[in-house]
Amino acid sequence: MKLFFRLLLLFSCVFPVNGWAACHRxxxxxxxxxxxxxPTQLLVNSTPYAPGEILYDSGYLAGSESEVAILDCNALYFIGFFYQSAPQTGQATGNYVYPTTVPGIGVRVFTHNQTGPYDFLRAISNEWVKGYGSTAQSDHTMRGSAYRLQLVTTGGNIASGELNLPSPLARVEFREHRDASSQGDIVSQLNVTSTSIDVRALGCTADVASLNFAMGDILVAAFDATGKAGEVQQQVILNCEPGTNVSLAVIAAAPAQGDTANNTGIALSNAGSEGVAKGVGVQLNLRGADYDSGANGIPINTPLQLCASHRTVDGEKGYRYFSGDVHNPDGCQRSVTLNFNANYYRTLPTVTPGRANAAGTLNLTYN
Known part of the structure; x- marks a missing residue:
């Protein structure tokens, strides 16, 4: 009789499952x-700017949470520093400055204490950067998050307009991959309260580039009564951004010899040369804006304020705005007429006949 033994072998196997972590707040x-x-208003100049001039600086503003923990990130996680909406989501114009809705003005945002290997100052740059994970899982705690916003010139002229910024404006996020839809979370965010800034580009344009006063022939005897002779009028029309400050100076003009009528007498060209009249100069008068010289003449090489608006300068944040009625500021208005007249002025007791030409430069300054 044969006995048979059957042996039942049971194999027990354990297959480990490698679970990947997922970044989460x-x-x-x-x-x-x-x-x-x-600010709701920003005053700039209409003249060209070099790139990089800071028009407004918020300084660092702390976040609403003192600590935010990001847990269970895998070793290959990424951190994103991004703007939320166009046009800031495009390419930088240089030095981390991104375009706005006003040509010539860009925005730059810095973050601080965003944890991991990037817990220092860093510009929002619309890019993903590699995290600092070295094990299967990596935790981080962000402490003291803060943001700083600057409005920066991008170069060239700035025109008046509405500068619009979306809110939220920027964010920092932790993700498993280089994609905002990947597993992960936002850790910090920048909001702005005024999404529309009224930008006023202060300045004027003149309707003429030069003035020519054709005095004609003047008899020496014409000076006997008042010491003045001849009068020719010319007009300059300025087209201005309302609220512009305007000043004027007569430069590149030498004072006449003798009685210069309180420095208002301009010397004749080639004075003292043969064939040039002696004992006489040219006087220029102005009436327009908030200035009226009357018949007293314009002092040469002396800045004169034609009109001025009331403004406030925020020294901490570095920007200007109208301190009166922001919609109807004082200062020069949209159209300003400057009425000039020129006459000869006797500077010595005796006037000798001859050529009597004179030249100078009118320097108009807008801001």
Whole structure:
């Protein structure tokens, strides 16, 4: 009789499952939000700017949360520093400055203490950067999040207009991959309270580039009564951004010899040369804007304020705005007429006949 034994072998196998972590904000933590109160008005010059001049600087504004924990990121996680909406989502114009809706003005945003290998100053740059994970899982705690916003010139002329910024404006996020739709969370965000800034480009344009006063022939005897002779009028029309400050100076003009009528007498060209009249100069008068010289003449090489608006300068944030009625500021208005007249003025007791030409430069300054 044969006995048979059957042996039942049971194999027990354990197959480990490698689970990948997924970046996420701690359930008890909220996004840290920095809120910047932007100005409602910004005064700039209409003349060309070099790139990089800071027109407004908010300084660093702390976030709403003192700590935000990001947990369970895998070793290959990424951190994103991004703007939220166009046109800032495009390419920088240089030095981390991104375009705005007003040509010539860009925006630059810095973050601070955004944890991991990037817990220092960093510009929002619309890029993903590699995280600092070295193990299967990596946790981070962001402390003291803050944002700083600057409005920066991009070069060239700035025109008046509405500068619009979206809110939220920028964010920092932790993701498993280089994609905002990948697993992960936003840790901090920048909001702005004024999404529309009234930009006023202060300046004027003149309707003529030069003035020519054709005095004609003047008899020496014409000076006997008042010491003055001849009078020719010319007009300059300025087209201005309302609220522009305008000043004027007569430059590149030498004072006449003798009685210069309180420095208002301009010397004749080639004075003292043969064939040039002696004992006489040219006097220029002006009436327009908030200035009226009457018949007293314009002092040469002396700046004269023609019109001025009331403004406030924020020394901390570095910007200007109208301190009166922002919609109807004082100062020069949209159209300003400057009425000039020129006459000869006797500078010595005796006037000798001859050529009597004179030249000078009218320097108009707008700001």
């Amino acid at each position: 701690d359930v008890d933590d909220r996004v840290s939000v920095s809120t910047i109160v932007l």
